[in-house]
Amino acid sequence: MKTLPALLFTAFLLLVPVAAETQPVETELPGVTAEVVELRQTGGVLRLAVRFANSGEAKKDEFNRYTFDRIVLVDVKSKRKHLPLKDANGQYIGGPIGDWTSGGRIALKIPNKQSTVLWAYFEPVAPGTVMNVEVPYVFPFENVPVTEGTGKVFASGTAGSTPSGVRATIVSARRADQVLNVRLRIEPEKGETADTLHNRLDSYFYFKDVFLFDPAAKRKYPLVKDTEGYFQAQPLTVKMDGGRFIHDWRKTTLVSLAFQAPPDTVQRADLLLPQFLPFEAVTIEGLGGAAAGGIAAAGKTLGLEGALKELKAEVTATAITIDLAADVLFDFDKAAIKKEAEPSLQNLATVLKANSAAAVTIEGHTDAKGADAYNQTLSEQRAASVKQWLVTNAQVNGANISTRGWGKSKPVTHNAKPDGSDDPEGRAKNRRVQIIVRKGA
16 A cells, blocks of 8 residues: 555646657668657647667668648647747748648658757647657657646757768857847758768758748748848858858868847747758847838848739839738628638738838728628728738737728729629639838828
8 A cells, every 4th residue: 555655646646747658669661660759849849759770670761751830739638739839931941841832741761870859839739738750651649748848859059960970069149230140150960971971961061051040030041142142141152042051071061150139139049951950049149130110121022022023013112002812811791801811811911011110001802792881891801800810920010000991992803894784703803902011190
């Protein structure tokens, strides 16, 4: 029979959160096992890390690429599914990235007797949440608890490559004059040789895939480009894709990176490098970042130009005008935002954040079918829904945004053909939400 202290100790153990780790299990890949090594919430994001290990029995070390939407967390209690975070350009926050097809595909390369860590960021969840973790090639990991606090995989001052073999260490991260300069030392792990590193890692280091990430604001900061269109980074040995360098992983390399500086209120941020695990909560020294809500002018166009292009925006010296098709934003006769509308609205948020001082008007329009009063109300509700989504889901400041509805009173084309018959294509063009950004305001 257990004594009272023993019973109390047992009860205490039952109350202590179990670490978010699992035991290695078999996969569909011969000789490869997988395990969840981290499911942890900190800094405003939920971080997942799954380690794949090659025992040496696998006949190959590189496997088919798959998109990040196949990595799913399922809340055991609510059954709600969670997909990895995407940025405003539709790119997933995760790695290791093989290419950016469909928002990003995973390059699962697992060298002989080595391991590769698959990682991704998710929206935060309620404390105590328990998840089932679904990743390709393996049965779902069941009942994995979300933990908090310090983790074992992600660190602030150093990060290992994935696949393993090389380590990057931060020398300094200093902000001044709207630029954040980060200096790194990249060197092989102890015991690694030319033979062990050969073909394990891609020799090309792409600066276009380097970002600073503020997890609290869910915002990425790219490298600044110079007047010739090259990233301000060294060493830059190949002038393609904005710049990259060919890395000899056997040697120590000193790397300098110049980012758009986040606002001075951001004291820590994650550093995301291709082929490396993220640096978590890197301490940023110094002041001189962009004002809150703004983007450093030197790198402003990196995200903004892509968003304007995707939205087919009309840009003049004084205003930006954007038309979003109502059929993309809403279901028929509804004012609730559809899931499919999120990429367009994220691009819109990028434009508004880059013009945070501008006065913005969001206007709803309908086609000519239905009563005037009904169309007027629907157009007002749709304009308000777009504003609410931007404020709630993209943290856009709503103070400068006004909304109104025009019903069917301002068509851009005819609702009927010359013979009086219905014109579905014309009506579809008239069903829209128009956003006017007055830059001089």
